[in-house]
Amino acid sequence: MSENSRVLRAAEALRADRLDDLGALMLESHTSLRDDYRVSCVELDTIVEIATATPGVFGARMTGGGFGGCAVVLATPAAAARLQTTLPEAYTSAHGRACELWPVAAAAGATGARL
Numbered sequence: 001m002s003e004n005s006r007v008l009r010a011a012e013a014l015r016a017d018r019l020d021d022l023g024a025l026m027l028e029s030h031t032s033l034r035d036d037y038r039v040s041c042v043e044l045d046t047i048v049e050i051a052t053a054t055p056g057v058f059g060a061r062m063t064g065g066g067f068g069g070c071a072v073v074l075a076t077p078a079a080a081a082r083l084q085t086t087l088p089e090a091y092t093s094a095h096g097r098a099c100e101l102w103p104v105a106a107a108a109g110a111t112g113a114r115l
Contacts (some may be wrong), residue, residue, distance in 0.1 A: 002032055023059025023074050027052060030061035030071075039066030043095060047071045050090045054079050 006025050013021040030048050034040035044062045048071055051060040056079025063072045075083065080103055091099040 002036075003029060006032075019058045019074065023057070026059030026061040026072070026074060033062055033066065037066070041068050043068065043091075043099075044071055046091060046094050047073075047087065047099065050087050051075070051083060054083055054086065056080075056082070 006029050010022055010025045013019075013025065027048070030040065034045060040062050048060045048062070051057050051071070051073045054075070056076040058074040058076075060071055060073040062069070064070050073080070073083065084101060084103070087101060088099055
């Protein structure tokens with residue numbers, strides 16, 4: 001139930017352009033997935049911890065099917081640029097292997113087209 005409530009609050013935060021609130025909800029979601037559902041892993045937790053300790057990062061959470069995989073980070077462009085260096089270095093130091101980053105930007109999303 002808590003995840004459903006977070007989705008509704010996240011949609012509201014997006015509509016109101018409240019990125020701080022959206023980021024906090026992302027971190028709450030990650031914490032719930034880690035603690036309540038136990039579908040995270042130490043590697044993903046490390047990525048989220050490193051990212052959320054970076055100034056200009058609004059929030060982060062695991063994404064995908066769980067038990068490893070990917071995290072999504074919501075950040076300012078400057079913070080995203082810093083993470084390109086700092087996150088792989090800190091992750092490799094913690095786990096002895098590299099991680100990959102794929103910077104992306106939000107788009108307008110899907111729309112309908114009249115043919």
